[in-house]
Amino acid sequence: MxxxxxxxxxxxxxxxxxxxxxxxxxxxxxxxxxxxxxxxxxxxxxxxxxxxxxxxxxxxxxxxxxxxxxxxxxxxxxxxxxxxxxxxxxxxxxxxxxxxxxxxxxxxxxxxxxxxxxxxxxxxxxxxxxxxxxxxxTPYKDRYIEFIGDSITCGYGVDVPNELHPFSTGTENVTKSFSYRTAAKLDADFSMVSYSGHGLISGYTPDPNVPKLEELIQPYYDIFAYSYNTFRGLKMEDRSWDFASKRKPDIIVINLGTNDDSYVQQDEVKRQSFGKAYVAFLEKVHSLNPTSKIVVAFGLMGDALFETEQEAVNIFKANSGFEQVYAVRLTPQDPEVNGYGADYHPSPVSHEIAACELSEFIRNL
Structure with missing residues (x-):
């Protein structure tokens, strides 16, 4: 040769x-x-x-x-x-x-x-x-999945031995996340739109009386990306994403709410506010991807808001008439058995368990 x-x-x-x-x-x-x-x-x-x-x-x-x-x-x-x-x-x-x-x-x-x-x-x-x-x-695969999420979708801190290690980009590895692993199990092309610490009514906050409003994901979905830094003098957030000319996902998986939970906790008014924000976000995602099925997945770092998300799915379906929206509860991580990643995030084993659950759910849609 x-x-x-x-x-x-x-x-x-x-x-x-x-x-x-x-x-x-x-x-x-x-x-x-x-x-x-x-x-x-x-x-x-x-x-x-x-x-x-x-x-x-x-x-x-x-x-x-x-x-x-x-x-x-x-x-x-x-x-x-x-x-x-x-x-x-x-x-x-x-x-x-x-x-x-x-x-x-x-x-x-x-x-x-x-x-x-x-x-x-x-x-x-x-x-x-x-x-x-x-x-x-390489040829396009038959299935294309988009994942929208937070640090869990990013694979935050999966390459450390325990929860005592702080965050660094050198320990963040999307290929060990539930999102990437789900796409692999389904032999699907993929796209991730994910930002650590972000939510729908609050980013992660150590004080439930003070929401972190600067870390909401809604403004970042219809732009190319958001970054603290510039590339060749360009800000990533100044570039919109052209949904009309791009390949539409067959399925969009949304895994949000973990950071909101640090703010919502047991407050019923906050819970309702979160539910309304979720419905509005579903409306935005659907308007930009009108043919894509949507899967709302939640639970890997706690599942306290799952019922609220399920309610949001039902409200959205009733309002929109679009029936191909689903909710699936992911099994919360078991750190005593499977360990933690950095800052108490899921370990690679926990991500793999979630990927098995989610891929099986998607196969049965």
Whole structure:
């Protein structure tokens, strides 16, 4: 087999986009958890270029904010060959060399952003392969699922041994989350729109008398992404998401309410307010995706608001006449058996249990 070197940018000609991404000059912007690309080629060598955002631009008087920088992975034929945090404005990685990692054969490459958008964004630049011919996008799968959620959907803190470890993007891994694992079990394409700490009437708050109104998810659903930092001077939230021209999800899974529960607790007025906000959010999601089934899933970090969410589903169905909306209770995590991730978040085992439950529920729809 005669192999030649091919260099290409991650445009639609060569790659299949995963999740919400867009091309900006010489790179594809990756911000949301699980966003990335997938392609196939027949050959060996693989080199990938990444560009960092403003978290990687420092001077001698400003330490690098390492805990917030983008974590990325390059997965070849289902095996992770690169897992790193982008610490510089430009980094080039030889993922696999001529005589290591992969033989001369057809390979499927998946490049993913493992960490969430709030903390950082990255750009995927030029890709080089030694191959028989140019790279090709992998085909779209029959099923496409979008997940809307919070830290649980992001895979917050799954790569630590216990709950005593603080958050960092280096321990956040969407590929071990219930969302990614559910898509894998259903052999589905996927997109995640998820932000740690966010809710519908309050983000996570240590004081139930003070709602965290700056961490509501509603403003971020119909934009590309939201990040504290900039990429090449651009704010992610300044770019809307073009629902009309994009592939519509077959199913949208919403897992929200865990952070609201820190505010609602046993207060009936707050509970009703949460229910109304959930109905309104269902209306917004449905208006932008009128043909997509919706699954409301809840319970992994407690299920106190599940009945309220079920009521919201029933109210929405009655008001809209759209019947393909469902509610499923996920089994709360059992830390004595399965452990915790960082800050008492679910462990990989707990995520896997939830993925089994959710994928089985979706199969039966």
């Amino acid at each position: 005669e192999l030649k070197e091919f260099c290409f940018l991650p445009t639609n000609e060569y790659v299949k986009p995963l999740g919400r991404t867009f091309m900006l000059d010489d790179c594809r912007v990756l911000s949301l958890s699980g966003s990335g690309v997938e392609f196939k080629y027949t050959g060996t060598k693989l080199t990938v270029t990444f560009y960092g955002d403003s978290t990687t631009v420092t001077d001698e008087n400003v330490p690098q904010p390492w805990r917030d920088q983008t974590r990325v992975a390059v997965i070849v034929d289902g095996i992770t060959q690169l897992d790193t945090v982008i610490k510089k404005p430009k980094e080039v990685f030889e993922v696999c060399g001529l005589d290591e990692c992969i033989p001369a054969a057809e390979h499927v490459v998946r490049i993913l952003k493992l960490s969430e958008p709030r903390m950082s964004t990255a750009g995927l630049g030029e890709i080089q392969i030694l191959a028989k011919g140019p790279a090709e996008p």
